[in-house]
Amino acid sequence: MTAIVENEKTTPVKEPDAGVFVTLREAPVAVRALLLGGFISRLAAFIQIYLVLFLTDRGFSATQAGLALGVYGGGAVAGSLVGGSLSDRLGARTVTLVSMAGSAALIVSILYAPTYALLLAAVFAVSAVGQFYRPAAQTMITELTPKHRLVMITAMYRLGLNLGMTAAPLIGAALLTVSYNALFWGEAFAALAFGAIAMFALPRGGVRARKEAAAAAGPEPRGRSGYLAVLADWRYSVYLLAMLLTSAVYCQYTATLPLDIAAAGISLWWYGAAVSLNGFIVITCELAMTKVVQKWPIRLTALLGLGLVSVGYAIYAISPLPIWFMIGTLVWTLSEIIGGPTVFAYPAMAGPERLRGRYIGAMQSVFGLGTAIGPVIGTLVWFQVGRSVWLWAALVSAVATVAGLIGMHTPDRAEESRHAAAPAAGTEE
Incomplete structure (x- = not known):
């Protein structure tokens, strides 16, 4: 097609x-x-x-x-x-x-x-x-x-x-x-x-x-530069918030999930099976899924890619039975293979070429920060509220989904035209 x-x-x-x-x-x-x-x-x-x-x-x-x-x-x-x-x-x-x-x-x-x-x-x-x-x-x-x-x-x-x-x-x-x-x-x-x-x-x-391309396009706008210019882009700042919250929730499968499975008296074999299921699906299915998803509107991809994390972790809260752990893992894994490539490619399309590296660096650092603090917060919450932690995780992920829908937008035609010409900017002179 x-x-x-x-x-x-x-x-x-x-x-x-x-x-x-x-x-x-x-x-x-x-x-x-x-x-x-x-x-x-x-x-x-x-x-x-x-x-x-x-x-x-x-x-x-x-x-x-x-x-x-x-x-x-x-x-x-x-x-x-x-x-x-x-x-x-x-x-x-x-x-x-x-x-x-x-x-x-x-x-x-x-x-x-x-x-x-x-x-x-x-x-x-x-x-x-x-x-x-x-x-x-x-x-x-x-x-x-x-x-x-x-x-x-x-x-x-x-x-x-x-x-x-x-x-x-x-x-x-x-x-x-x-x-x-x-x-x-x-x-x-x-x-x-x-x-x-x-x-x-x-x-x-x-x-x-x-x-040279920037000089031909005219003088750069006055005002903030560097990462201050990135943060001045309010839409992108909302997107960064979405990435921070999503990464903090997503990594709970490495910290809170094994604690919850062990506390429920279930063999940790099920934890290994859930993690292996995630890895197997991502490695074998993400490219095939991307062939379809790349044609979707960005906001639809964001809705499913971020929203299914909330749904998957909410399923964990239903009951501490292996079947729900496996189904929940399957759902949030679908979020990864549907939204991952688009969400991670988005920073390169979101800002001006002169700040492209900073737009990408801001997202990667925010995502890394969420991955660093997420396990600490998640385990602390689990020790305080028990299995209700999954409902809190689902709520935070839902907020991240809304932020992603607000922060992500399809680049306009002028930006697409500039991007289409971008390969020439990387060639050796």
Whole structure:
């Protein structure tokens, strides 16, 4: 099936269907390189998984290990913000090289930090610098991808991240049979591999081309700049609120759900089954679902993508029986495969090109913040109100859905025309 668009002379033109294989085949080399690099970065993301075990093995207390993990999360939030700003200033290629080379060196430094304070500093720096590349990668993907392909490419990018995250614990466990040194050096070499891909496959000239395009379009509006300009966009600020609330609720399956299942006297096998169900459906079905969903209006996708999280967690509240845990998980997993690619691709379409990296960085940092504070808040609420926590989660998610509907809008035709010309901005001059 094909989509019908109109050109400037109102002559109907058939636009090729943005299917999985067609999209991947027609994607520029740089985009495919970023898809591969994202997969590699997650495939070797060992530190966050094994940091607590590493520190306790080195003689630190469980409290010190937990604090270090929290510092790692804080570094990820800060890194997204800095990465977004650097992407607008330096370009995606330069930022990716800095991110991968810097994180490779910093990863190894954790092994040799002489004091706990320096170790915490190294952990924060590793997380922050390693996060720089994510806004930069999404910015370049947006610049090089036609608008009607962007949601599908984002789904492919997410698939690579999910596949890498699924395999990383197993690869890390294998390296641990050798030593913790092998684990850390393995992640460092993976970062260098991504850096090498960026050096040879990503184009130069993107920043200069964007500046020339902006100069041709006229002077920039006076007033706020940087992240203040992002926050001045009231619609986007509402969208950011939606992302914060959604991520804080969504991550309850990693914190509150196992507590609730154990308290109900149900085998934790059911928890493992629920998490596995989520991973299996996302990995096997998201691309196929995206082929259909990418043609929907943005607000419809947001309604289902955000609203089904509320419905899924409300189902948990019905009864502490395995059947309801599985059905609830299935429902909020549908929200992920329906809305995930569109919701995560949206920041690149929401703002002006000169702030694209910051728009992306703001979303990624807010989402990371929600993921960091969500488990803490969720478990505290569960200890206070018990199973009613799921009703509170559903309510918060419903508020997030309304915020998403208000904050997300379809870009106007002028913006789409500018985006359609964007691939030229990423080419080497």
